[in-house]
Amino acid sequence: xxxxxxxxxxxxxxxxxxxxxxxxxxxxxxxxxxxxxxxxxxxxxxxxxxxxxxxxxxxxxxxxxxxxxxxxxxxxxxxxxxxxxxxxxxxxxxxxxxxxxxxxxxxxxxxxxxxxxxxxxxxxxxxxxxxxxxxxxxxxxxxxxxxxxxxxxxxxxxxxxxxxxxxxxxxxxxxxxxxxxxxxxxxxxxxxxxxxxxxxxxxxxxxxxxxxxxxxxxxxxxxxxxxxxxxxxxxxxxxxxxxxxxxxxxxxxxxxxxxxxxxxxxxxxxxxxxxxxxxxxxxxxxxxxxxxxxxxxxxxxxxxxxxxxxxxxxxxxxxxxxxxxxxxxxxxxxxxxxxxxxxxxxxxxxxxxxxxxxxxxxxxxxxxxxxxxxxxxxxxxxxxxxxxxxxxxxxxxxxxxxxxxxxxxxxxxxxxxxxxxxxxxxxxxxxxxxxxxxxxxxxxxxxxxxxxxxxxxxxxxxxxxxxxxxxxxxxxxxxxxxxxxxxxxxxxxxxxxxxxxxxxxxxxxxxxxxxxxxxxxxxxxxxxxxxxxxxxxxxxxxxxxxxxxxxxxxxxxxxxxxxxxxxxxxxxxxxxxxxxxxxxxxxxxxxxxxxxxxxxxxxxxxxxxxxxxxxxxxxxxxxxxxxxxxxxxxxxxxxxxxxxxxxxxxxxxxxxxxxxxxxxxxxxx
Amino acid sequence: xxxxxxxxxxxxxxxxxxxxxxxxxxxxxxxxxxxxxxxxxxxxxxxxxxxxxxxxxxxxxxxxxxxxxxxxxxxxxxxxxxxxxxxxxxxxxxxxxxxxxxxxxxxxxxxxxxxxxxxxxxxxxxxxxxxxxxxxxxxxxxxxxxxxxxxxxxxxxxxxxxxxxxxxxxxxxxxxxxxxxxxxxxxxxxxxxxxxxxxxxxxxxxxxxxxxxxxxxxxxxxxxxxxxxxxxxxxxxxxxxxxxxxxxxxxxxxxxxxxxxxxxxxxxxxxxxxxxxxxxxxxxxxxxxxxxxxxxxxxxxxxxxxxxxxxxxxxxxxxxxxxxxxxxx
Numbered sequence: 001x002x003x004x005x006x007x008x009x010x011x012x013x014x015x016x017x018x019x020x021x022x023x024x025x026x027x028x029x030x031x032x033x034x035x036x037x038x039x040x041x042x043x044x045x046x047x048x049x050x051x052x053x054x055x056x057x058x059x060x061x062x063x064x065x066x067x068x069x070x071x072x073x074x075x076x077x078x079x080x081x082x083x084x085x086x087x088x089x090x091x092x093x094x095x096x097x098x099x100x101x102x103x104x105x106x107x108x109x110x111x112x113x114x115x116x117x118x119x120x121x122x123x124x125x126x127x128x129x130x131x132x133x134x135x136x137x138x139x140x141x142x143x144x145x146x147x148x149x150x151x152x153x154x155x156x157x158x159x160x161x162x163x164x165x166x167x168x169x170x171x172x173x174x175x176x177x178x179x180x181x182x183x184x185x186x187x188x189x190x191x192x193x194x195x196x197x198x199x200x201x202x203x204x205x206x207x208x209x210x211x212x213x214x215x216x217x218x219x220x221x222x223x224x225x226x227x228x229x230x231x232x233x234x235x236x237x238x239x240x241x242x243x244x245x246x247x248x249x250x251x252x253x254x255x256x257x258x259x260x261x262x263x264x265x266x267x268x269x270x271x272x273x274x275x276x277x278x279x280x281x282x283x284x285x286x287x288x289x290x291x292x293x294x295x296x297x298x299x300x301x302x303x304x305x306x307x308x309x310x311x312x313x314x315x316x317x318x319x320x321x322x323x324x325x326x327x328x329x330x331x332x333x334x335x336x337x338x339x340x341x342x343x344x345x346x347x348x349x350x351x352x353x354x355x356x357x358x359x360x361x362x363x364x365x366x367x368x369x370x371x372x373x374x375x376x377x378x379x380x381x382x383x384x385x386x387x388x389x390x391x392x393x394x395x396x397x398x399x400x401x402x403x404x405x406x407x408x409x410x411x412x413x414x415x416x417x418x419x420x421x422x423x424x425x426x427x428x429x430x431x432x433x434x435x436x437x438x439x440x441x442x443x444x445x446x447x448x449x450x451x452x453x454x455x456x457x458x459x460x461x462x463x464x465x466x467x468x469x470x471x472x473x474x475x476x477x478x479x480x481x482x483x484x485x486x487x488x489x490x491x492x493x494x495x496x497x498x499x500x501x502x503x504x505x506x507x508x509x510x511x512x513x514x515x516x517x518x519x520x521x522x523x524x525x526x527x528x529x530x531x532x533x534x535x536x537x538x539x540x541x542x543x544x545x546x547x548x549x550x551x552x553x554x555x556x557x558x559x560x561x562x563x564x565x566x567x568x569x570x571x572x573x574x575x576x577x578x579x580x581x582x583x584x585x586x587x588x589x590x591x592x593x594x595x596x597x598x599x600x601x602x603x604x605x606x607x608x609x610x611x612x613x614x615x616x617x618x619x620x621x622x623x624x625x626x627x628x629x630x631x632x633x634x635x636x637x638x639x640x641x642x643x644x645x646x647x648x649x650x651x652x653x654x655x656x657x658x659x660x661x662x663x664x665x666x667x668x669x
Numbered sequence: 670x671x672x673x674x675x676x677x678x679x680x681x682x683x684x685x686x687x688x689x690x691x692x693x694x695x696x697x698x699x700x701x702x703x704x705x706x707x708x709x710x711x712x713x714x715x716x717x718x719x720x721x722x723x724x725x726x727x728x729x730x731x732x733x734x735x736x737x738x739x740x741x742x743x744x745x746x747x748x749x750x751x752x753x754x755x756x757x758x759x760x761x762x763x764x765x766x767x768x769x770x771x772x773x774x775x776x777x778x779x780x781x782x783x784x785x786x787x788x789x790x791x792x793x794x795x796x797x798x799x800x801x802x803x804x805x806x807x808x809x810x811x812x813x814x815x816x817x818x819x820x821x822x823x824x825x826x827x828x829x830x831x832x833x834x835x836x837x838x839x840x841x842x843x844x845x846x847x848x849x850x851x852x853x854x855x856x857x858x859x860x861x862x863x864x865x866x867x868x869x870x871x872x873x874x875x876x877x878x879x880x881x882x883x884x885x886x887x888x889x890x891x892x893x894x895x896x897x898x899x900x901x902x903x904x905x906x907x908x909x910x911x912x913x914x915x916x917x918x919x920x921x922x923x924x925x926x927x928x929x930x931x932x933x934x935x936x937x938x939x940x941x942x943x944x945x946x947x948x949x950x951x952x953x954x955x956x957x958x959x960x961x962x963x964x965x966x967x968x969x970x971x972x973x974x975x976x977x978x979x980x981x982x983x984x985x986x987x988x989x990x991x992x993x994x995x996x997x998x
Contacts, residue, residue, distance in 0.1 A: 060784070143908065493741075493908060496779045518769055529701035531770070531797065556771035561795050565778045576785040577777055579690065580792055582697040610690060 010336055013041075013329035014291065015092055015300035018318045019265065021046035021071035023430040024437075025081035028071040032086060034315065040322055042092040044302050045082070046070030047104070049541035049592065052139040053568065054100050054485025057434040060570045063601065064594030065541045066431035070096075074438045075480045079107040080114060089117035093124035094169075094263065094300065099141040101128035102154050103484045106471035109162070113476075125166040125219060125263065125300075128154060131192045132171045134375050135384065136178035138543015138567055141485060144372050146492035148199045150467055155196070156205040157468035159213050168196060169221040169263065172238075176223035177269045179388025182234040182354055185223070187361035188371070188380060190241060193218055195371040197250060205466065215246050216257035219299070224266045224286040231289035232341070233350040238262070239296040241355055263300035264290045273309040275404035275411050280306045284324055291328060294339040301325055310417065312424040438480065445478035453477035454487050461491040496566060513647045513669055514558065520654045520666050521559035528584065528661050534653070535583040536564040537574045539602060542592035543567050547619050551587055554646045555653070571598065575605035578614060584657045590620040599630055615656045619643075674698060674709050677716045684816045685721070687756055689790055695813045696792050699806060714809055714979035722812050723934045727924045728821045730839030735826050737847040738871045740779035741907035743824055747781060749917045750820050751788055758814035759791040762825035764803055772796065776824075790818065805951070808838050808944045809979075837940045840933060841866045841923045843916075846886065848878035864890065864900060866923045869916055873904035880904065898926060941978040942971035949985055957989050 018035055021028040032043055047070040050062035056074050057066045066072050073079055083091075088111060097104045105126050109119050130147040133140040140147065151168060158167040172180070172189035180188065200206055200214055220238070224231045242260040246252040266286035271279045283303050290298040303321035305313030329335060341347045368374040375381070394400040401407045456470040457479075474484055525531045536552045538545060545567050552564040563581050578586050586606075590598055599618060606614055618630060619639040627638040636656045639649055651669035658665050674694070675683075683691035698710045731739055731746075740761075747757050761776050772795030781789050792810070796803050807823065814821045823839055836842050844865035868886050873879040886902045901919045905912030927933040946967045950958050961967050970981050 491909075494782050496782070522770070526702075529703040529706050530697065531700075531795075552773060556773045557769050559769045559771045561772045561774065563777070563793055564773060564775045566775065569778075570784070572785050573778070579693050580790055581777075582693055582700070582792070 011294065011297075013335060014298050014325075015042040015263075016040050016322060016325045016329070017042040017044035017094060017300060017302040018322055019044045019046050019096065019302050019304070020318060021048075022069075022312065022424070023067040023071070023427055024434060025071055025073065025078040027427075027430075029082050029084050029086070031315065032082075035318070035322070036086070038319060038322060039326060042094065042300060043086075044094045045096065047095070047097055048072045049139070051104070051481055052097060052100060053541055054103075054141050054481060054489070055541070056480050056482030057431065057438050059482055060572070061541055061568060062431075063540075064431070064597040065592060066434050067427075068592060068594070072430075072434045073104065073107065073481060074434070075441050075478060076107055076110050076114075076475050077437070077441050077478075079104075079111040079475075083111055083115070087117075088112040088115050089121040091123070092300075094127075094302075095125065096127045098127055098130050098133050098137070099139055099147065100481065100485060101126045102150050102467050102471050103475075103481060105154065105158075105165075105167075106468065106475045109472050110475035119162045120164075122162050123164045125169050126154070127171065127221060128168040129171040129192065129221070131195060131371060131375065132174045133543075135380060136174045138545060140495050141489065142492040143495040144376065146488075147495075148196070148372065149203070149464075151196060152200045152203045152205070153467045155200050155214055155217070156203070157466055159206065159210060159217055161468075163213075163217075166217055166219040166261070169219050170196065171221045173221045173223040173265060175384070176225060176267065179384045179386075179391060181387050182230055182237075183357035183361060184383060184387060186234065186237055186241065186354060186358035187365065189220060189222075189238075190245060190358070191362055191365045191371040191374070193220075193242075194245070194249065198370070201250075211250055212252040212254065212257050215250050215252050216254075216259075218261075220260065220262035222262045222264050222290065222298070224264055224289045226267070226270055226282055226286060228285050228289040229347075230350065230354075231286070232292055233347055233354055235262075235290055235296045235298075236293055236341070236347070236351045237354040237358065240351065241358065260296065261299050263302070264298040265302045266290075266304065268304045268308055271304060271306070271309045272402065272405050274409070275414070276307050276310060277414060277416060278404055279304075279309070280320070280324070283321065284328075287324065287328060291334065293341050294337070295342065307417065314424045441478070442480065449477040450474075450479055450483070453479055454483060457484065458487050458491060461488055510647070516669055517558040517647060517650055517654070520651065520669075524654055524658055524663065525559075527663055528657070530582070530584075531561050532559070532585075532654070532657060533561045533563065533581060533583040534585050534587060535574070535578050535581060536562055536587045536589070537569050537577065538567045538589050539569050539571055539574060539598040540590055540592050540594050541568055542590070544591045545589075547591070548587075548589035550646065551589070551619065551649070554650055555587075558650050558654075560650075571601035571605045574602055575609050575611065578606065578611055579609050583614070584660075585653055586614055586616045587653070588616060588618045588620075590618065593621065595620050595622055596626055596629065599633070599635060603634065613660065615660045617653060617656065674706075677709075677712050680713060681716050681718070681816070684813065685718070687817045689787065689817075692758070692790055692814065692817045693792075696810055699809050699813065710809070711979055711983060714812065715977045715983075717812060717816050717977070719975070719977060721816050723937050724928075726815045726819055726821065727841065727920070728811055728815055728823065728839045728937075729920060730835035730842040731822060731824045731845060732826065732835045732842065732865075733845030737845045738907050739824055739826075739845050740776045742845055742869060742871055742905070743780045743822060744782065745905075745907050745910050745913045746822065746917065747789055749913050751786065753917075755819040756788040756817075757790070757820045757822060758818035759789070759822045759824065760807065760810055760814065761791060761793045762803065762807060762823065763794070764796045764825060770797075780824075790814070804834070804944075805948055808940065811838055834943075836865075837943050839940075840927055840936055841920055843867045843869055843920070845869045845871055846882060847872045848875050848882040864895070866898065866900065867916065867919050868900060868902040869912075870902065870904050871907055873912055874906040874909050897930075898923070935972075938972045938978075939968075942968040945971045945978065945982045945985070948982060949989070952986070953989050953993075960989060960992055961985060 018040060020031055048067050049065045049069060050057055051073045055062045057072055095104055112122055128151055130140060130151060155167045158165040170189050170193045172185040175185050175188050201211060206214055239260040243258045246258040252258050266283055287301060287303060303324055305317035305321050307313055307317055365371055365374045368379055395402060395406060398406050453474040457474055460467050460470045521532055534555050536548050538548050552562045556562045563577060606612060615636045617637040618635050622638055622640050630638055637652055643649060647669050655665035680691060695713060698706050731743060733739055750757050759780060763772060763774055774793035774795055777791050780791060811821050811823055823835060825835060842865040870879050870883045883902050883904055890900050903912055903915050903919060905916055927936060946964055949967060958964055958967055970985060971978055
């Protein structure tokens with residue numbers, strides 16, 4: 001390579017990946033091969049929501065979600081297709097997978113074995129940080145304790161059988177997206193690592209002597225935001241704190257095993273829809289923060305595409321992000337020097353400040369009984385919500401400048417974002433084709449082998465034996481993703497958080513308007529004879545429940561009786577709840593982009609139960625054309641992220657109920 | 670006029686055949702405070718077949734402090750009854766009510782996961798932001814559900830609140846407690862007005878603390894013996910679905926005991942009587958009850974004779990309204 005190394009003093013660059021996968025295993029395989037040919041040095045697999053939450057492509061909940069946000073993997077056949085022509089043994093693969101991580105690792109191992117490789121040869125990472133799923137990402141399946149047990153099983157297995165695997169990537173990434181400050185990121189990520197390591201230690205499968213080896217395999221997945229000096233210091237603080245923590249708490253003596261190993265995806269949430277070309281600068285600066293310090297440099301970096309806020313990036317968009325990494329690694333002189341920040345008093349002071357804050361917060365978590373308890377009690381969520389609210393206020397007030405959003409908004413017409421070809425559209429046939437493939441595959445298996453393998457899995461789940469070996473047997477026998485998860489759901493239960501506990505009373509805003517809303521709700525309740533009842537429901541698999549929760553809480557504060565059962569409901573479950581609960585209005589929230597199909601299904605289920613007249617409102621990321629279409633099909637109101645005045649929305653919902661009952665609307669609050 | 674009201678006879682037949690929409694409509698009408706709806710609700714309640722609501726089915730009250738896993742335990746109980754082919758109605762009652770009068774209810778899926786089961790019906794109820802509003806509703810709603818389903822499960826928190834008295838509304842009360850939660854004994858000492866028929870120590874997967882809680886509970890119950898029923902204290906785990914069969918069996922034994930000794934009818938009538946007395950007291954005050962001959966006399970109106978309970982209530986109301994003369998109340 002030109003421009004490289006004078007005298008071999010250059011450091012080896014980090015692993016370069018692109019988070020990708022869509023439509024089908026075959027389409028994703030083609031994409032991976034192209035990316036590798038362009039100089040990408042590792043793979044980062046994005047799975048679709050059904051795969052992440054343990055449903056087969058033909059499950060009712062999967063409708064509209066197959067192949068949408070990642071690749072669908074229903075069985076070993078899909079996994080083999082995904083790596084066709086890619087030698088698994090030579091790959092370093094990162095899989096963003098959590099609740100079903102043991103299963104996807106089992107499929108990966110089985111596919112590797114079929115390519116003639118042994119588990120010991122494999123390199124890679126499973127995200128597998130279930131704790132943060134309860135806080136922000138929402139793709140959990142089982143309750144926290146059995147989930148943690150699966151994590152601990154995977155760690156015990158990989159330490160012995162796939163020693164170069166990173167079985168868990170403790171994620172501070174999603175904490176930042178959920179609103180965490182750098183101090184909170186440090187504290188909660190490290191407390192999560194403690195919870196995991198304590199669970200492994202206490203499970204007893206691993207000897208005390210093996211604990212240092214376990215500690216050495218724990219890696220982290222970190223976010224980098226735009227405040228790049230602070231982010232740089234955050235990474236250095238992580239490195240120092242992890243070194244101390246592993247030495248003190250787990251008695252790791254070898255300095256190399258105490259190294260803070262981490263991968264990075266820079267902050268996708270901070271990318272803007274307005275003037276999206278500016279995201280390129282943001283991405284470069286955010287990456288700089290995590291590669292600048294030699295003593296705390298990221299091991300692997302994946303960059304979002306500049307236009308991710310607009311829709312799915314095209315291959316060319318992803319190539320641009322890869323080229324950013326390559327310019328940084330191969331053109332600049334960054335990798336020719338030692339740590340250029342060592343000895344800077346400004347950096348050292350900032351690092352010390354972050355460490356002191358994080359230690360204090362970790363002590364608080366410890367007092368609450370550890371990270372699992374702190375999450376179950378709602379403490380962590382409350383802290384994150386508070387930080388998030390503060391951040392939003394700063395943006396609203398202009399105190400935090402976002403170029404093109406709350407400052408410098410005037411812009412020439414962009415030649416980059418015109419035309420409908422400027423984002424990738426998922427092939428509408430992908431779901432149908434995946435279901436056909438899955439059904440064909442089911443027909444070709446030996447049902448006795450499947451049954452036997454599933455029995456072994458259930459047995460292990462019940463008696464506490466490690467889940468990995470039986471899962472790999474299931475993979476070879478042709479068990480599907482849905483079957484694997486269903487078997488374990490039967491043993492561990494399907495986790496349903498206590499909705500409402502984590503949701504405090506939000507800031508109510510102008511008290512006069514709230515009083516007015518309450519009066520309207522009361523008066524309308526009296527007029528229709530019953531207390532106004534609202535069902536807030538999230539059909540589909542997306543776990544982004546913030547919008548639904550905010551509406552639920554706001555409506556409650558305005559005096560509604562609100563029925564809210566959290567995420568992942570089928571259209572049939574929603575219609576049944578509407579009938580049994582005798583609600584006056586149904587509010588749906590869909591953020592996965594599947595709103596047209598899901599609303600249609602809900603309407604059909606309602607009609608089937610004689611509830612065709614029940615008014616519906618919908619919230620989500622809904623393009624204008626779709627909103628028109630939905631209103632034409634009978635949706636009373638459509639709300640998007642642009643609708644920020646919740647009092648107005650609640651007022652409109654009251655009026656919708658009034659109009660349905662033949663009462664005159666009140667009008668604007 | 671409430672929506673979906675239908676001819677009473679037809680409506681009752683639909684309830685008896687377990688038609689879910691008929692149940693939903695009936696619950697809506699019972700909840701409806703407009704005079705026309707109240708009148709229809711009265712007719713519907715009066716038309717519920719006595720045989721069914723005095724002698725058949727089982728109304729089970731599941732109570733315990735917040736956080737002990739009542740919803741999860743309900744889920745495994747419902748699954749067990751469904752395996753036996755029984756149809757289940759659930760009233761999930763949350764009596765807490767903030768100032769706004771609003772409520773956030775979200776227990777449905779913790780009780781019935783998976784594809785909707787036509788043999789399970791769940792209605793969530795919140796405090797109505799007014800004293801007595803909820804208590805007045807629960808009993809008639811449970812009676813309507815008992816007409817339509819084999820088992821009615823009434824789930825509510827039972828500590829530190831008195832608005833919904835589970836014992837009053839159910840044939841069989843299950844107290845759910847969890848290990849190592851100081852309130853185990855506290856509950857027996859202070860919170861409940863009646864000894865439960867069954868005690869379930871949930872989260873038995875915690876091991877020794879669960880067994881300790883069971884032993885304490887058994888010791889405490891020794892001081893309150895009942896003639897022909899030893900209160901079983903059962904270890905169970907909603908999480909691992911263990912101990913559920915024993916719990917279901919104990920509930921069935923209690924049903925048989927009540928039914929064979931004729932106490933089921935007595936118990937249900939007592940519940941209705943206490944409910945009726947309370948409603949009269951709320952509407953007309955202590956003075957009104959005195960006019961009717963005092964509390965015991967009012968109770969007797971409900972427990973004796975063969976008139977449907979709603980007719981008894983209405984007759985008593987009419988009597989008082991007449992006495993109060995022209996004042997419309």
